[in-house]
Amino acid sequence: MRHVISVLVENKFGVLARIAGLFSARGYNISSLAVSETLDPSVSCMTIVVDTKDETILEQIKKQLNKLIDIITVMDFTKKEHTDRELVLIKVNYAQKEKAKIESILNKYVAKIIKHKGETAIIEAVGDQEQIKHLLEALGKLGIKEIIRTGRIAMAIE
């Protein structure tokens, strides 16, 4: 199961290395990682998605993260009401005969073509994991050349 953990950290050099090092040293896998500054520029937010079935490993990850001195808070969204989004860039074949099909797929999602040249287009899509999965499945039938994902970011309502 994938768990979204949001970590607020001191915005200092080396903090990302501490966190990445902790995951690699203890053999935990990071599925995705997104880092950026917050409203308070002295604080960064890292949204880490980890894939584990084992509750004790998830607990250990949270405890070990909390142990790092530069970490302010660790929030686990697993059992918390939250919204998460991911941005995906998708390069597709945009030949004349595919155009109509692509347009009709894109209309169903928060997705649009942001650049095209010749027979290639780049689609920008934003959504939760389900939406992105379905979009990629639909586009996959037409042939995807390349995708890049930002990793999830998440926010709790309260």
Added chain:
Amino acid sequence: MKLTGAKILTESLAREKVEVMFGYPGGVVLPIFDALYDSPIRFILPRHEQAAAHAADGYARATGKVGVCLATSGPGATNLVTGIATAYMDSVPMVAITGQVKTNLIGSDAFQEADITGITRPITKHNYLVKNVKDLAMTIKEAFYIARTGRPGPVLIDLPVDVVMQEAEFEYPENINIRTYNPTYQAHLGQVKKAAKLIKASKKPIVYVGGGVIIAGASGELSEFIRKTNIHVTTTLMGLGAFPQTDPLSLGMLGMHGTAYANHAIMESDLIIAIGARFDDRVTGRLDHFAPGAKIIHIDIDPSSVSKNVKVEVPIVGDAKDALAKLNKIIQPPDIEHWNGQIDAWKKKYPLAYKNDTQTIKPQYVVEQIYEATKGDAIICTEVGQNQMWAAQYYKFKKPRTWISSGGLGTMGYGFPAAIGAQIGCPEKTVFDIAGDGSIQMNIQELATVAVNKLPVKVAVLNNSCLGMVRQWQELFYKKRYSHTRFKSGCPDFVKMAQAYGIAGMMITKKEEVRKSIDEALKIDGPVFLNFIVEEEENVFPMVPAGEAINRMIEGMA
């Protein structure tokens, strides 16, 4: 007042009440050494940076104060690494200061450059690269605070040479506030009450004590708890000394080389009261077979230690001293007469023993004689391997901070420099390094340090002409294929070697000379090197083979 970074460093160390530091000079730390020239802080110059780190560690373990070591950039810093990792694994408060190349050269592969904050990130509690002299005083304050509070550990401060040469206004901060760091000391009363209830209801409880009790200074509270409940106590290797082994309720050490009765008792128990211990694999053996009928109460200051390896019924995060004090106020003794009778029967049936019927010297006998000659009051440092296990088994520790050994990392070469640190921290105490002929040669250069500083450290080498513990495993599990573990040739004449440093040396080959030589060594007001030629193929028993349940022991003679 404006001071250079180097001066700020020495002034700040003085404010932290640092009495002694262990270090080695080098290029980029020249400004620091220049400042040290005028500093009242005692400086010990070992002969290798690794020994500086171990000595700082030994000093910290013996005194409870923060140990401080210093090395130059690059190889100086990397030579500290084993010492820092050793301290990290055993939760030893230490501040390691390293020189670094100039800030504008960092990352350029400059001469003697190493990314020491990168290298030590997984083996320090925290580390710092100070890029601005204005941050230096606060960084030192934070480093000492982090090193000594919560679950203690080593903190490294990397100081570029230009930073220690620049000047800044010096004012040592009075207060500290790290928003991200706030260890829990107060044990939750509700949890303590739950624990008391479980204890009262238990039929077969056991107290399992680790080094955390020593770090917390909670031996008094532990003794009170045991007096009130009458529950037997077993300790980890790190917990030796937390509870007097001369007490009838002591079961000694448990685990891979623990006593049979401690292992049987914990395996059969219905309640484990774990205090400042972490259920390490050397203690639990095969985890899915460990103490199958036991519920667990776990007192620890480090939340990540709780429920890491075993499932815990009642976690109590907090200081062991506080938790035990609270527990002592409400505890009611369980009804365990029958259980205690069972444990006493195990004690009688499976005593810790060895065959002492030969004319050759048994290593266990040497340890016993050191125990008797020092009346159990010495500080015992050890190396790693058989020497360490025999010392742990046959020296009956009575007080905290008298046992100094690399438990978690298992660092050969640790004991001798650690003994130097312990002796400097406790000048009035008798300090022994119980060593093997393999381990002692890993930091043998420190003979110079004890000689120069006239430190009365007694080195007792249990010389079996081999790397005994590895040889033992080869004997038991690798069909006696002694691959590269015999030291038959190449071992120096230790007596001559000691004498070359101006140190008294003795070689002991006969059993009847053992006690005499120890008594004589104790009379000498200075370092002594005792080379005991012991039986080569003696093994450490009991022994739980790796990956077995801990009641499946290979017995020696019982």
